[in-house]
Amino acid sequence: MIKTRYIFILLCTLGCLLGVAQNSNQSWKAGSFKIVEGNYETFKTTQYAHVFKGSKHNIVRLAPELEGLTGIKFPLENTESLKLKFKESVKILIGVFKEQDSNIKDLINAKLVLENGLTITGLSPVNVYAIPYSRGTHSINISGLFTILGVVKGNETLNFRNAEFPDGNLWNPTFIVEGFSDEKPLFDIIGGQNTPVVDEGMPGTEGIQGGFEGGRCVKVGDTYHMFPTERAGEVGVEAYYDRVKTRIGHWTSKDAIHWKRESTIYQASGTYAVTEDDNPMNDRRAAIWSYMPVFNKKANKWYGYYLAYTVSKTIDPNHSFGRIWRCESVVDGIEGIGGPYKDVGIIIEPGLNSEPWEGRQGVASFFPYNVGEDKWLGFYSGAYPFKTWDDYPKKTGKGWFVALAESNSLEGPWKRLDASINPIKSMHPFFVENPIVSQLPDGTYIAIFDGGPDGWGHHLPNMMAYSLSKDGLNWSEARYWPIETKVDKWWDIMRTPLCLIPEGNDVYTIVYAAIDLEKRFHPMGIVKVKLNRDVLAECVQKL
Template structure:
């Protein structure tokens, strides 16, 4: 019994030490310092912080005790090749400088043995997109101007300075290796360049949520669609993940509806009608077979006004749904419909189907995958029309059809002489557009900025479900509507409360005057079955807009 008590006492002592260690390393006292070396900027350690100049690498995870420390942004290229000027800092007090060392033995990175008498403080302390995991060391410096690691080659991070009196102990923050984020990306207001859009506010909670009027019978919330504004009224056509009560939540993605909602302020919404209702019937074969119900799930309704015919057209996606083969949504077909009511006020329909404009067939390419054609959005450039169409879960070759699919969400362009069609894959769809993002672009919606630049706003891909993607609303620019720029991503949680875990699809970029725009979006709280709808406001910087126009080739 005495031995058990001793072991228990030892356990409590060790546990107490662990809590003490945690308290010590989360109560760090930073000290002030200035950067003496010219052209070296500082930044605050926080989510999305841009850590190196001349690069796209950003922080996406860090030990909590590092939050808010003043770090130094080093030039990536010159530190990798050893051609950089020596970094000089002026410390106000004797200090411990926190150095981030990448866990990679190649010559591109500073190695721990180059630090001299340094103390390892936090293992796996920072995750930086596209770069190895980071261990954090503390290096002692005296008060005054000091040269940091002179004549040392290799990339490292300067993460802040602490009071030399801080007693530090080693911990493991268990942050992920940043190379799991395979494609670093540009985040507005965090990179070297000025942002095109500044987030200026919005709602700190969903504008449509479970239990609100109009959501009766919608088990799983919303995903995708479009919002347009006519006079003083917003019209939204979301995919309603209706499902059925008492049926597993996955069925929310199968038995869907296209709803019509209206609002005067993009905050308070009223459900007006159902435009389309999917059958919810699962496929009976694994291939693209007419025996299957090809309208089992309906998604991604895009209303577009045709001035020539004075009618609203709708473009939407209908899937075959297999119960077991991933992706369950398969062999998408794009339908076009027309409002039976003429004029701009006929947006509410009713609508009649005019037929399929794009589908799997002889012109399809393996990259379109099992899910393609997976969305469609038409827009006009001069006297021609183009349309973004998408594919997902690509086949490496047609030998993989119909079950062996890979991962990737891609877009390409179709072209036509009219909104009615016929539509053909541009350049026969041989390759998707990878200038925007090499792995994930979903549901782009195109409009024009005041200087004529085309802009497509889109779903930038989840941080979740095994994916390490931007998890933000993205946009891309084009001078001619055909060649599209690398994406930028908008971190709206910098100005509104983040109520979501996974950011999904933006439904609009609506100009409101004074260079302000409204974005309505769908997002996911993983603790809940219902996927709500949110709203945010952004402001356009015209000076940046003009510079982007000049930069585009």
């Protein structure tokens, strides 16, 4: 009986301790304040919050204790005075960059409450200090680079802990998050599905072990046609093979939410290479990806552009020496979109005109778009670059680059533009993947693409992105869509958008592929965005 009582007391004590630990990680209660001197704006302290006026620095990691507080936005080099008025006793939470720690440690009553409490892109680790202030008006005098993350009630218990968030300098360069910068958002995220629209176990997913990746979705009449890369793999074979044994599927929907699988457009062999170089002994169609259907009005038929890889079993990355194939629909007219398709030939591939930045993956995607009468440009890409050709075929670096080719017709021949243009680094200096181009109502070109993962050892935005161009040749710096602010985040790693389909009233549909790390199967999602034409006019003036 006594033993049972001791166990009961121990469990209660443990439960109380766990409760304290859990409560310590909950949001601290905000205190009220008023800015009475200084031309400052406020921000909500949350992920992606833009903390410095005139900069691109954003919060990408944040302790839950700080979530939802109201911060004060300073210029990076702040010279203005700041006076705050409090109706009650409070504690101001100051985010101090580690090399500036000595400035705040000298202040009386400054208490460290969160070590490595948040991560801000492009800046050093941030420690959070609490400084008490009594009721009334106070001048806030702190030297050096810092940020005010919020004000909490004076009686709030602030338990110290090390949140262990990483150095913001790992996110280099900084990036612009739509709706979280000094610039007005071009698109408002207006909603979407809070769960995947095509997921494991749904009709049509039989035989697909690893889910989906990029491709294109188009709307013909009232029907959506989606051509994703199906990471088919094989039953009983490890997940890595899902990206080798691939196929291109054709799916249709009336609402972009409920999908029906119609057919297989192409099936890859899944055969591994026998040599490490780009050798015709290898199966150069071992993996097939990124099918892009484009309607050719002159030929009155659909053209398909897709990527075929050689696949290595021993070299990372396993996708090597990409080639872009063109095919044509057998059935004429817009209704021929579902195929069947016949191959015409390779339009661009590794060769004497390749540049070292194209790397081991070779030509890793392709998308053509019209820029005038009988004038076409096409985005093509490369990845895992060689520093020089002496590094071929094994010694690669990191980078996912895009460039432009040109042609007088969709049939080709396609010619790479020269090194004065390629690769295009104005969008992002080292990561743009699978761009798809369309035009906005005023004729401005827009490219949407995968902005890169915050995972697998990378520190990239982990969001879909867009870039604008007046002429299709010169492209603006990328803006990234934080769609999880309006849609429940069911993914860990965001991947590739398949479309930006106009639905009327300036609303657009985006179908996208993403990854839930707890699942082998990579699902598809959908989100809706709305274009702001006034902001578009302002953006175009700056291009």
